[in-house]
Amino acid sequence: MQTWDQRFESLLRAALRDLPDDRQLTADLDTRAAGLTSLAAVDLLLNIEAAYGISIPEELLTFESFSTPEALWSLVSRLADQASGTDIAYREQTHADDLHLGPMVDG
Numbered sequence: 001m002q003t004w005d006q007r008f009e010s011l012l013r014a015a016l017r018d019l020p021d022d023r024q025l026t027a028d029l030d031t032r033a034a035g036l037t038s039l040a041a042v043d044l045l046l047n048i049e050a051a052y053g054i055s056i057p058e059e060l061l062t063f064e065s066f067s068t069p070e071a072l073w074s075l076v077s078r079l080a081d082q083a084s085g086t087d088i089a090y091r092e093q094t095h096a097d098d099l100h101l102g103p104m105v106d107g
Contacts (some may be wrong), residue, residue, distance in 0.1 A: 003027070004073040012069055015044040027070035041066050042068055048072075054079040 009025055017023070018035030036044070044066075049055055056065075056079060065075050 004069065004077070005061045008048070008073055008076065009069075011044060011047050011051060014047075015040045025069055028068050030066060031066055031072075032060070036066060048076055052076060052083075054083050 005105060012031075013021075013025060015036055016025075016031060016034040017037075017040065018033070019029075045056060045061070054076070056075065060075060064071060066072055
């Protein structure tokens with residue numbers, strides 16, 4: 001079962017160069033086998049930190065942290081929750097519920 005948000009999935013999919021677009025991103029997917037290189041992991045790290053407003057401490061930057069989507073999401077969500085004091089899943093749903101975008105009007 002997927003436990004992460006769409007933003008995380010989009011960032012991770014962009015870094016997994018060998019994962020076909022039609023393949024489901026599962027919690028236990030081996031990210032290295034799916035194409036996550038060292039360079040892609042650094043890029044992913046920077047994108048995640050910017051997207052979630054977090055800084056992942058150097059001591060948590062391990063192969064295990066990036067080994068599966070579940071492992072990485074666990075780290076990201078924990079740090080985001082600590083930074084905000086709110087459960088990230090709740091925050092994402094509340095933000096989505098609060099958005100109301102009307103039609104785009106030229107002018």
